[in-house]
Amino acid sequence: MNEHSDLTSTTLGFIYPLFIIYGLYIIFNGHISPGGGFQGGAVLSAMFISKYLILPLLDTPLAKIQTVEKLLLLLIVATPILFLLTRFNTAYAVLNTPYLILMNTLIGFKVACGMSVIFLRFVFYEMQ
Structure with a gap:
């Protein structure tokens, strides 16, 4: 893996921003079309993994990614509880769409972090 093709x-430098935009598009439109948080997060993670395969960086902040993942899990659990306990879903029906977009976004970034952590764990343990 030390040598990589120009x-x-x-090619990755060209398609990297396009796939990030595509992953975010899937996440943000998950409430009105097929797809959503998991599929968009998988696309974002696949781009991170392909970037690592082309240019491996051994100083990847795995601990920071895990911390962000744990924070996102906390937000994924707390957001629906607060949304339902405050009865915003019945009192303000107009907030249902932003709620779904927020949940898709949180899930998407959680999946991207989780899949990236799984990949990096395999890479780091395989190198030992």
Whole structure:
């Protein structure tokens, strides 16, 4: 893995922003179309993994990614509880769509962090 092709690096540099936009599109439109948090998070994670495969960085902040993942899990659990206990879903029906977008976003980033952590764990343990 020490040598990488200039063609793959250039191609990844070109499609990397496009796939990030595509992953965010899937996440933000998950409430009105098929897809959502999990599928968009998988696309974002796949781009992170492909970037790592092209240009492996051994100083990847695995602990920071895990901390963000735990914080996102806390928000994923707390948001619906607060939304239902405050009865915003019945009192303000207009807030249902922003709630779904928020939940898709939280789930998408949680999935992206989780899949990236799983991949990096395999890589780091395989190198030992």
